[in-house]
Amino acid sequence: MSTLLIRNARIANSDGSLADGDVYCVDHRIEKVAASIDKNATSEIDANGLTLLPGAIDPQVHFREPGNEHKEDLGTGSRAAVRGGVTSFLEMPNTSPSTTNQAALDEKLARAATKCVANYGFFIGATPNNLEDLNTVSPACGIKIFMGSSTGSLLVNEEKDLDRIFGNGNRLIAVHAENEARINARKAEFAGRTDPAAHSEIRDNECARLATELALKLSKKYQRRLHILHLSTREEVAMLRADKPDWVTAEVIPNHLLLNIADYEKQGAFVQMNPPIRQAEDNEALWSGLHDNIIDIIATDHAPHTFEEKKLPYPNTPSGMPGVETSLPLLLTEMKAGRCTLAEVLKWMCYGPAQCYRIPNKGKILEGWDADLALVDLETSRPVLNEEVFTKSGWSAYAGRELTGWPQYTVVGGQVVFSKGKIIEGVLGRPLSYNAN
């Protein structure tokens, strides 16, 4: 039996209230939460001055294993996660090979079991012809459909194929909503543009709006559980504001809240991603969608590519930015600046993702729940530094930004896995389970 006692913490309740106290963990569960706990433990942390949050759950990351381990692997990606207070992640199927059947899923699970320091779950990727796999593989957090092409080869863009997937099975469908035909037409129209800002013009707001409209139509036709990944436009927020069935959820990522086309000027293709960064008006619409529960949760779409790859001339640059280790400090910094509340951050990043994907016992600090925790420092600020990031890609689009809320300790399954800037070797995460998905 392993035991961990965290003393003198400012403990966050899920309603955002704070209570000073101790938390005692036995093996991978929280045993007791109280003002004072008098017990001996195998490990102890004095949390004086620190705030104890449930570990964040990042429900959209790309960790590149197998196939592109020069960008990231399940070990480095999960280390970056715990450095940022993320104790569980859901990983996307656009690896190489793509995760489109049980054998590929088993391979990922086997690899994760040997090296992931955070808890892990995986999506099954849709193709036009793997319908049976989509509904039978296990364990999978959901089906991922790339309606528009992005990194990797996964794509289902024909309405007849999408209709067949939406119309058969019950499992959650998560969509990357961009309209492939419009992307291709506009790529041809903008051929010759070599400035990365062209990316946001080619894959314009209408590309996203069209695909989200189709996904919603099919979800309504079959009352099929739909999760819209990385919402990026004011038009999509307006569409959901007008009509969002209660079986539909939506997500936003920090990049679409905090970056916009002005950032191409300094960062060029380093801020190129799909769907692209938009305009300041879209940032605002996404924030208001979050506050109004139109958008339910925050993910990062952590999409690492190397420095060298991102320095290629556009359009040869790959799309995506790393983000798993900065999302919680970024949002806590926004909270400190008055942009949102602690209750909202906990909903968007901790228990909201658990509810969305029906992951039991995670995302709140409650007796009997899993001991996945982040002890963060909300009193001091520290910049993001490329030299310090844990992602193998080695850079961050937020380099130089002063952030508060960096974890001092991260606990996964009752074990301290990250302590004051360093990984504690020997701790491994577990596979996530899902209630009926």
Ligand code: DOR
């Ligand atoms: O920019 C992106 N990069 N968007 C995606 O949908 C995929 C991701 C990646 O895997 O690189």
